[in-house]
Amino acid sequence: MLRVLGETPPGTFCICCHSAEGRVLKIKDASVIGGKPETLHRDCAERWFGAIEQSRTSTRSRYPGLSQDNWWRRHRSNAEK
Numbered sequence: 001m002l003r004v005l006g007e008t009p010p011g012t013f014c015i016c017c018h019s020a021e022g023r024v025l026k027i028k029d030a031s032v033i034g035g036k037p038e039t040l041h042r043d044c045a046e047r048w049f050g051a052i053e054q055s056r057t058s059t060r061s062r063y064p065g066l067s068q069d070n071w072w073r074r075h076r077s078n079a080e081k
């Protein structure tokens with residue numbers, strides 16, 4: 001479940017499509033406890049958090065001891081490749 005927390009300042013980049021065009025919002029996945037908000041277009045958010053959902057499920061099963069912080073870092077660096 002996605003929750004829009006608010007607007008971002010002009011020039012803020014969407015972490016999914018790396019564009020600052022249009023309205024980039026602060027959005028978090030409300031179903032993740034302790035999840036942090038990301039700057040995303042509304043349309044990109046579904047894709048972004050959908051991808052996280054899949055990768056979290058597979059990552060958790062492979063690395064059950066991985067903390068959320070480490071997991072986030074792994075995910076972010078994978079996404080940047």
Ligand SMILES: [Zn+2]
Nearest residue numbers: 014017041044
């Ligand atoms: Zn975007």
